[in-house]
Amino acid sequence: MFNRILIAYDGSAPAEKAFDYAVDLAAKYRAQLDVLAIARPPDFGDDVETEAILENTQDHFKDRFALMQQRAAQHGIAPAFNVLVGHPAEQIVRQAEEKAIDLIIVGHRGKGLFERWLLGSVSRVVIAYAHCAVMVVR
Numbered sequence: 001m002f003n004r005i006l007i008a009y010d011g012s013a014p015a016e017k018a019f020d021y022a023v024d025l026a027a028k029y030r031a032q033l034d035v036l037a038i039a040r041p042p043d044f045g046d047d048v049e050t051e052a053i054l055e056n057t058q059d060h061f062k063d064r065f066a067l068m069q070q071r072a073a074q075h076g077i078a079p080a081f082n083v084l085v086g087h088p089a090e091q092i093v094r095q096a097e098e099k100a101i102d103l104i105i106v107g108h109r110g111k112g113l114f115e116r117w118l119l120g121s122v123s124r125v126v127i128a129y130a131h132c133a134v135m136v137v138r
Contacts, residue, residue, distance in 0.1 A: 014107025089125035
């Protein structure tokens with residue numbers, strides 16, 4: 001049913017839980033697992049500051065990816081990891097289209113009643129524009 005699964009990862013507790021779901025589904029369906037993190041540049045800042053922030057973000061995710069690689073290997077999964085720069089929802093949808101993803105998995109970070117109603121801006125946009133199924137993990 002699923003040949004290719006994309007997990008959008010931001011390092012939050014819901015993203016960790018979503019990663020566990022993604023690994024489980026990838027093992028069950030023998031699917032390729034792609035892990036995508038997004039480095040979001042600041043709205044305002046000079047080039048040096050922006051470059052430093054993006055470089056720091058990429059280093060942070062690479063460290064996290066090493067641990068995630070070990071967790072996935074315990075289930076016989078070898079995920080592909082990628083860090084892109086841009087707006088999270090836009091990059092998730094674009095990556096899903098480019099890689100012919102069958103399922104996108106995202107964590108939901110909303111805490112209050114209003115945030116639960118909104119589903120979170122990234123989740124909502126991904127659900128609205130993705131060409132494939134989207135699973136939101138709480």
